[in-house]
Amino acid sequence: MGSYIGRRILTGTLTIILAIIFSFLLIHLAPGNPVSILSGRDNPSPEMEAALIAKYGLDQSVFVQLGSYLKNIVQGDLGQSISNNRPVVEMIAERIGPTLLLSLTTAILSLLIGTALGIYCARSAGSKLDSALNGISYLFDAMPGFWLGMMLILLFASGLKLLPTAGMVDLRADYTGFAHYLDVLKHLILPGLTLTLISTPYFFRIARSSVIQVMSEDFVNTLRATGMKESRIFNKYVFKNAILPTVTVFGITLAYIFTGVAIIEIVFSWPGMGSFMLKAISSRDYPLLMGIYLILSVSVAVNMIIVDLLYAFIDPRIRYK
């Protein structure tokens, strides 16, 4: 088990390093002269060009540049944003909080609701409630998130005027303390509801189908043949087997926690990473983009490690490989 954890962490770290190097080289492969991007002109003056080349070390070889980039990352310096002229780290730090709040809340809510409903429906498969929830799950799964978000805005914000249409805080009021949290919560409801509605069906269907599948396995019959009660069979044996796919899907959901909600963030003007990333792309702010990619790849890799370790904990067959 110990060596398994060690190996997994080692390969995960390697993945992160490779991802950084790859994204660095990818940007270098991109067409266009960095000087013209940096200066913002097609034909910069020779003095300006020389100054920029000297400032950013562009006359060095790619490997020297890569080396200094890696060195800076280790020191926590992700460079300077071109469009805002502020440190990338600082800008990302500002945006990470709101995204985490939105995506973590909805990920956990849809995990809990979807899995609980899925298990319940699997155990009464074929019932009216089961068919109804199944139909509803397809409906929400097929619904585009941005459209649902706009409809909810139309209904609850524009129509009923119950909730704010956009943003994370009320800009006209200056709440502090508890009132501030309440204000954020009020703004969180609509985007949160949208995301929860469209991602719950995944968890629902995965839990439902894997419980049904495990319930039909022979070992469940063996347990029945020993005289065990259905509730005990489920709690002690079936659940442990059926939960693995849910762990996988939750892991994948968490991996995209920083950028996966971009569209919804835009619909609700949520000040998070997703909308920030799209802005960075459209303004060709490469240092900022690379910073975001870095965060993204690290979070994917770290999540994969966590999921793999969880697997080993749940499933002994993986542990000994």
Add this chain to the structure above:
Amino acid sequence: MSAEQQHAIAVDQLIKYYSQRKKIVSPDGKVSRKQQVKSVDGVSFTLQKGEVLGVIGESGCGKSTLGKLLVRLEEETSGSIRFSGVPSKELHKRSQLAFRRTAQMIFQNPFDTFDPRYTIAELLTDTLKLHKIGGSYDERLAMCEQKMEQAGLVPAQHYLHRYPHELSGGQLQRISILRSMLLSPLFIVADEPVSMLDVSVRADIINMLIDVCQKENTAMVFISHDIISTRYVSDKVAVMYLGRFVEYGPTEEVLHNPKHPYTKALISNSAMLESLEQKREVIRIEGEPPTPINTGPGCYFYSRCYQRRDSCQSIYPDFTDVGAGHKVACPYTS
């Protein structure tokens, strides 16, 4: 009554129909909504303590459903099963655990018999704990260890603390047999216990099965599509076709002297039985078995039978006793 009580198990007219809901427009315009799949259709037999009945038949004939009915993993539609004279339904109602100590089952696929998340020791001791046998975990573990070593799984420690995926099919099936015998049942069903195993270990497993059954004097229903192993294990044999026994009797009598055209066809196609005296011609039967849905009034085997006569179409034949407890559901046996 006293004769009945001697029987470890007595099955009378056991029936299991599954209903299907389907809309079907028949040629005369009628809509029938409910269909019945006759999976087990009136099976009767009795077994003394320690006796073995082999049930043979092709896939889909209802063998496995019969097995599950006998240990109440399926609920029968009608008919009765009695263990030592007590109806199994009543026994099960009174105490599910007591019933499980009476009737047990060995499953076909040893790889699927055990929950992959637990070690053998955890799985076996959990069964004992459920039945309140043994005072502590250590005591229960010792009991399992002892049983395993008696059954030739030596050293038991080597097997107990492993997960199911770390053991071979043969080892798992031995443990599966042990598991079913852990509660010393009166009766067990072995549903094709060796069909998933490598040929080289089959004989071993079958011998172990016979051994433990003899030791505990357990009656067994041995379900198989392999005539050779069934012959080796069984005292009696029943040939099943589309939910019914078509021939039933002492093993050697039935296999040497088959009367039903279906049994004859099965045996003639079993290459290794050529050592049974005279050379037989191979009887070919063609086509698939008819569906068990809405069977007509006549003999189910009619469509494939090479001896059929017109009268077979009108009524399903009763059993005729051809002597020594050998019964055949075909009137044209001579």
